[in-house]
Amino acid sequence: MKRKEILIIIGVVIVCLCAVFGMKLLNKETDSDPNATPKETPTGQWVAIVHRNGVAQWFDSGVDAEYTVTGDYGEMTVEVKDGRWHVEHVECPNQNCFQMGWDDGTGFMPITCIPNNIFIATSQWVEGYLEQ
Template structure:
């Protein structure tokens, strides 16, 4: 490999690495709330807060704290969403309240 070709390859590697780290730094995690597959909210994980959403059979309450989320005090018959407990961005879980048609999941944007 000639010196000129080596310089070109190294420049391409540096440009590629810069692009990779730029993309990685601009992406962020957020919590997305859906009602029947339609996005109804994007939630910033850096803020601790409580939210209420109207579902098909009642109110769905969501708490965000320390980058985690949980359903609480939900109007639905079986309470499976409440028993899911806290979910974190790296555990691959989501919250689903089928009677209300609401789901909550972590997404990279």
Template sequence: MNVKEFIKNSYLRPWDIIIIVLLTLSSFLPLVVFGIQNTAQEDATKQAILKVDGEVIKVFDLKEDGPTYTYKYEAADGDYNLIEVSGDKIRIVETNCGDQICVQRGWISKAGETPIACLPHNLFITVEASDGSEDGSLIY
């Protein structure tokens, strides 16, 4: 049995085949759209924002070929966090809080990614993009 005989004996009509092909191709449309959005996000400038008690303490520029350096935040009561910036990513390397969850969190580098949080010190580090790709982003 060849293809023509199969189609002739089945309940499929020519327009049915066209509709099936169009639906199959359109199922890949979200993959293309989100792929384009992700490449646009990679081109945006990113900044990491260090906030303590809701107050912005420092803003770090995150660039892919940027330098690697550390920043030490010290509170008046002796709490400290050692923050490392390496190119386009940021993390907490060392802290004197008890649970060390913020150190175990590791690197963040994408806008909208779950922020680094040191709850005993009420310290948060978030990454924001300049292209408006997520809510509350920086727009120049």
């Protein structure tokens, strides 16, 4: 090989190494714990849909929307409206979580679906639960 070709190869290798290290550094800065409460200020309060001891979905109770997550037994759809939330539809045999009705975070117990291994609770409750 000629000296010019060797210098080009070395230059390409250096650029590739810089790109790999740069991506790793950038990824490290943007990685966040999915179980941690979002940093943005919510309109209402932060609420989490937790599946298998991990947050599947965070949502702002002040923003009307629907969220669908998949549990151990099937899908669950959560409706958020006027600062409150409830299970709108769920695929499970007993439908207890559906029957729990609307929650606004002031209740004693979060909405819980045992067959799907899902519960829906405020950020304060979730943070305490996940720290155990």
